[in-house]
Amino acid sequence: MINPKTSKLGVAHRSDLILLKRVYNRICREQGIAEGSHRAAELRASAMALISVGKLDEASLYERLRRVEYPAPKR
Template sequence: MTSHHVSKSGVAYPDDLVLLKRIYDQVCEERGIIPGTPEASELAVQAMRLFSAGIFDEDTIGRRLRHG
C-alpha cells in the first residue's frame, strides 16, 4: 500500500479516491463486472459505505467487496 494521507473522518480526499478506484477496478475485473452496470454501481456504493464507516485499509475494503 502506498503512503498517503488517509482520512480519519470518512471524508474522501483525492488520494483516498485513487485508492478506492484502484480497489473498485480490481474487484470489477476479478468478478467480471462491467463498469457502468447496476452491479458496478452497487460495488461503488459498497466501497464508499465501507470507507465512510471508517474502514480505510485497502486489503480490508478489497476483501469485503470480494466477499460481499
C-alpha cells in the same frame, strides 16, 4: 502503497479515492463486472459506504468488497 487513514466528516481525501478506484477496478476485473451495470453501481455504493466509516486499509477494503453479494436488479 498509500498510507491508510480515516477521512473526517465523511469527506474522502484524494488518496482515499485513488485507493478506492484501484480496489474497485481490481474487483470488477476479477469478477467480470461490466462498467455501467447494476452490480458496478452496487459495488461503488458499498465502497463509498466503507470509506465513510473509515475502512481504508487496502487489504481489508478489498476483502470486504469482493465478498459482497449483490441482489439481481428488479425487472
